[in-house]
Amino acid sequence: MKAVTFEGPFNVAVSDVDDPTIREPGDVILRVTSSAICGSDLHAYNGRIPTPVSGWVMGHEYVGEVVEVGADVEGLRPGERVVGGPYASCGECFYCRRNWPSQCMYQQHFGYGMLPGAQAEYLRVPYARTTLEKLPDSLPDERAILVGDVLSTGYFAVERGEVRAGDVVVVVGCGPVGLCAQMCALLFEPKVVIAIDSVPERLEMARKIGALPVDMSEGDPGAVIREHTERRGADVVIEAVGHQDALRSCFQHVRPGGAISAVGVYSEAEFPFPMFKAYLHDLTFRIGACPVKNYLAKLLDLIERGKLDPTVILTHTLPLAEAPHGYDIFAGHKDSCVKVLLRP
Ligand SMILES: [Zn+2]
Ligand SMILES: [Zn+2]
Structure with a gap:
């Protein structure tokens, strides 16, 4: 064959x-x-x-x-x-x-x-x-x-982030898994799903799905997130890239008491985990394969x-x-x- x-x-x-x-x-x-x-x-x-x-x-x-x-x-x-x-x-x-x-x-x-x-x-x-x-x-x-x-992984990411109605959800990455996570997050009636990427066509696809696209090459996505959350940060941040920089950004975007749900596939063996911030802010961090x-x-x-x-x-x-x-x-x-x- x-x-x-x-x-x-x-x-x-x-x-x-x-x-x-x-x-x-x-x-x-x-x-x-x-x-x-x-x-x-x-x-x-x-x-x-x-x-x-x-x-x-x-x-x-x-x-x-x-x-x-x-x-x-x-x-x-x-x-x-x-x-x-x-x-x-x-x-x-x-x-x-x-x-x-x-x-x-x-x-x-x-x-x-x-x-x-x-x-x-x-x-x-x-x-x-x-x-x-x-x-x-x-x-x-x-x-x-x-x-x-990819669709199962997107749904799993949303479920592990425990997205609830009215939440502000950030999805870092608009590749196939990120776009699927945005689609699945929207099933839970969030206030908004903010989709971060730098590839124009992928951001356009996020917009078609119903997310709010933010081009990280044109400015700080944090400003958009603060604007939608009375400056608190997002309730749930989903990492769908599989890169240290993307994972690091999740800790900047999440609000105290919020959750990070990571489903990107990493090639790096380790990541410097911001323990003190995670402790002070009562963060939930979940990672895994669907x-x-x-x-x-x-x-x-x-x-x-x-x-x-x-x-x-x-x-x-x-x-x-x-x-x-x-x-x-x-x-x-x-x-x-x-x-x-x-x-x-
Ligand atoms: Zn696959
Ligand atoms: Zn078995």
């Missing part, structure tokens, strides 16, 4: 690789109908995470059709359409039983050299029963695919009912063969690219 393979920093190729086969009784083989390129894929693409091997298949955001099921897979049949998260989780370990699949003891990530990824014609999904969610026919791929990672599976059904329902429309962030749809171009424009913010969908 054809698949997108990592060939070294800033180099992906569309290669011929072996078709996946059922290996464990809990496996399912999907024919991938859509696969997206994620900001986390760029950590590998940009050479920011150690990648000792090349030639592995990339990608972890997907919608597909079941073509084959293992002997132990109940409730999934060939022909059914499904969406799934960026990692397979067992459903039975200590963490899975406590609804925390992102800490599954037997977790397997797609697309980072461990499990072959989803930017391919076919995908093997271990623990299929607890990793995948069925899709209703009423939801086309482009409306469903983002629940598998337990995606917990949000799939809930978000699909909100999309079906018209409460959420993540398709607004999909700027480019390309055939799988053009994946290298997709990575190039996404990584370089070229051609107003926010999110790329690949069609194998």
